[in-house]
Amino acid sequence: METYELKVGPLTRQLPIVPISDELAIASFVLLGDAELTDYAARALAKQVPADxxxxxxxxxxxxxxxxxxxxxxxxxxxxxxxxxEKDYMRDPLKVPVTAITTSAPQELVLDGADADRLANKRVVIVDDVISSGGSLTAAQALIEKAGATVVGQVAVLAEGDAAARTDIQYLAKLPLFPL
Incomplete structure (x- = not known):
């Protein structure tokens, strides 16, 4: 299997390159279970989040x-x-549709009403593992604003493809897309 060597600070990972359509492949990055990279990324991103x-x-x-x-x-x-x-325990959840590069079917993001109440009039930083097309980020922003909060920062471990040119996000490393 073809791989891409990812370097994030002092850490290196070999990511499998997997097709997601007839025209495009991605380097599959899964942060879940990688405690070493999660710890490093959190410490590095903590220096990039807004102070307030x-x-x-x-x-x-x-x-x-x-x-x-x-x-x-x-x-x-x-x-x-x-x-x-939506989960059965949620009270008055807020919802917005979301499309992302790695999902083929339409999805939604859901915010429990209790969390929405907590976020009202607060300053929020959005955290993600990878920002690519920006679909998830846009949906998250809409949901947070629907709750009455203000997004003051957006951080991710990786910016994939064109996302690396964005000026409204902070990230640790670039991840290319692979045309087929």
Whole structure:
């Protein structure tokens, strides 16, 4: 299998290159389970988040370990997870549609009403593992604004493809796309 060598600070990972369509392949980056990279990324991104924010918000599921570690490193004892589906325990959830480069079917992001109440009038930093097409980020921004919060920063471990040229995000390394 063809791989891409990813370097993030002092760490190196071999990522398998996998097709996601007839025209495009990606280097498959999975942060889940990589405690060493999660720890390094959280410490490095903590230096890039705005000094003044109230909550970190991430999307289910790959951003969760990074948000948890970043929450700990920045002394923010709680963070909020935007879910990919409505759960029975949710009270008055807020929802927005989302499309992303790695999902073939339409999805939605869901914010529990209790979390929405917590975020109202707060300053939020969005945390993700990879920013690529920006679909998930756009949906997260819309959901956070729907809750009455303000996005003051957006951070990720990697910026994939054209996302590396964005000026509204902070990231640690670039990840190329692979045309087929």
């Amino acid at each position: 924010f109230d909550y970190l918000v991430t999307m289910e599921s790959k951003g969760i370990p990074l948000a948890q570690e970043l929450s700990r490193v920045t002394a923010h004892p709680q963070f909020v997870v935007l879910r990919k589906s």
